[in-house]
Amino acid sequence: MNIAGTSVAAAALLLAACVHAQEYPTRPVSVVVPNPPGGMNQIHAQPFSVIWERLTKQAAPVVNRPGASSALGTAYVVAQQPADGYTLLVSTGNLHQIFEKDKLYGAPTAYSLDQVEFLALLSADPIIMVAHPSLPVKTAKDVAALARSKPNELVFSSSGAYGVTHTPVQLFLDAAKAKMRHLPTTGGGPAITQALGGHSQLTTGGPAAVYPHVKSGKLRAIASYGVKPHPALPDLPLMKNSGFDIESYLWVGIFTRTGVPAPVLTRLRQLIGQVAADPQFRQALENVQVVPDYRDSAEFRKFFDADHKRMAVAIKSIGKL
Numbered sequence: 001m002n003i004a005g006t007s008v009a010a011a012a013l014l015l016a017a018c019v020h021a022q023e024y025p026t027r028p029v030s031v032v033v034p035n036p037p038g039g040m041n042q043i044h045a046q047p048f049s050v051i052w053e054r055l056t057k058q059a060a061p062v063v064n065r066p067g068a069s070s071a072l073g074t075a076y077v078v079a080q081q082p083a084d085g086y087t088l089l090v091s092t093g094n095l096h097q098i099f100e101k102d103k104l105y106g107a108p109t110a111y112s113l114d115q116v117e118f119l120a121l122l123s124a125d126p127i128i129m130v131a132h133p134s135l136p137v138k139t140a141k142d143v144a145a146l147a148r149s150k151p152n153e154l155v156f157s158s159s160g161a162y163g164v165t166h167t168p169v170q171l172f173l174d175a176a177k178a179k180m181r182h183l184p185t186t187g188g189g190p191a192i193t194q195a196l197g198g199h200s201q202l203t204t205g206g207p208a209a210v211y212p213h214v215k216s217g218k219l220r221a222i223a224s225y226g227v228k229p230h231p232a233l234p235d236l237p238l239m240k241n242s243g244f245d246i247e248s249y250l251w252v253g254i255f256t257r258t259g260v261p262a263p264v265l266t267r268l269r270q271l272i273g274q275v276a277a278d279p280q281f282r283q284a285l286e287n288v289q290v291v292p293d294y295r296d297s298a299e300f301r302k303f304f305d306a307d308h309k310r311m312a313v314a315i316k317s318i319g320k321l
Contacts, residue, residue: 024267028059030087034073034094036066039188040206040290044122044252045090047284051275068110069160070094075110078117083259085268088119090254093164096308100315101162117258117265120272121295121303123285124251125206126226127168128233130192130219135201140223140242143202144176157183157191157200161321165191165204167314168225168248174317175244195219206250207232208289225249232289247310251293253300269297 031049033041045062052060065073070091077089095116102109129140135154137143147154158166161184173180183200185191188209195203196218204225211232213219223239224230225248239246254272275281276294285292295303 022267024085024264025056025058027086028061029056029085031060031062032073032077032087032089033062033064034066034070034076034089034091035064037064040092040208040250040252041090043208043285043288043290047281048090048122048254048275051278051281052271055271055274055278069098069163071098071110074098078115078255078257079111081257083257085256085260085264088254088256090122090252092250092252093307093311095255096304097162097164097167097311097315100308100312104315104320115258117256117260118297118301118304119254119256119269120276120297121251121253121293121300122276123290124249124293124303125208125290126224126230127165127204127248127250128207128210128214128224128230128236129168129172129202129204129222129239130195130210130214131202131222132195132198132200133217133220134198135220137222138220139237140172140176140239140244143222144172144178144244147173147176147178147180151179152181154180154202155183155200156180156202156204157185157194158203159188159191160184160186162315162318164188164250166318167311168204168246169202170314170318171225171246171248171310172239172244174314175246192219204248206290211289230289231291249307251303251307253304 031045033045035041049060049062065076074089074091074095077087081087099109131137137146156169165188183194185194188205191203192205192209194200207230210219214221221233221236223242224236225239225246282292
């Protein structure tokens with residue numbers, strides 16, 4: 001084929017891709033949650049599905065694919081499914097924390113970050129440190145002083161080793177030069193249950209999880225890991241204003257695998273932006289004390305890389321368990 005013929009063929013392929021992108025989606029899109037039903041990912045995925053279906057007139061079933069602390073569901077989307085934009089992943093910081101944990105142990109990871117296409121951040125609430133009311137502390141400095149005076153006597157519970165509520169405590173302990181004992185559980189809910197029952201003195205979680213217990217007086221809010229107050233707990237001191245230069249967030253983003261044709265990827269990102277801006281989606285999050293925080297793919301990647309760097313330091317500090 002001569003140069004002119006090649007150019008015509010290339011133009012035809014580009015036109016076909018653009019037409020396909022304008023029509024996207026032409027069939028159901030799977031919204032994969034790499035965890036059991038419930039939790040932050042589900043809180044976002046369910047209203048996302050409803051609004052996507054209203055906007056596109058195509059089904060968007062939420063599919064739970066739990067296992068290996070979300071690694072199985074993540075690998076299913078970014079390493080096993082076609083790069084066509086029809087399988088989306090709703091996930092948290094576990095996406096990179098699993099990667100760092102496997103690196104620590106020299107274990108193979110089921111996926112690489114090079115296989116992950118960043119679509120949008122949906123929310124990024126600060127982690128909140130809470131204590132059982134019987135613990136004689138009111139501030140982060142109080143916790144640090146008590147932990148230093150009683151090395152490895154205080155117990156904190158988390159959603160699991162190296163997870164999104166374990167690493168924030170390690171950041172705090174490193175900054176405070178203190179040690180506590182770790183009580184890992186099977187999820188954020190069980191970690192809070194341990195603190196409510198007094199089996200652990202401290203735990204961390206997102207505002208949505210801890211707010212009802214703080215409001216009822218069953219847990220005491222100590223500090224926020226954010227850089228600005230959260231509407232649910234507007235008067236809560238920030239770690240950064242309490243002598244501890246640390247941040248941590250319970251964030252939720254949406255991803256797919258790399259290699260999706262550029263016109264389809266552009267259309268996909270446009271649709272996600274429309275879903276995120278929809279009042280019904282925003283209200284669904286606000287109803288459970290989650291602040292909508294949409295950021296496009298470029299801004300999301302900046303946020304992700306900064307979060308990844310912080311959590312990698314924490315996981316290295318935790319070391320092998």
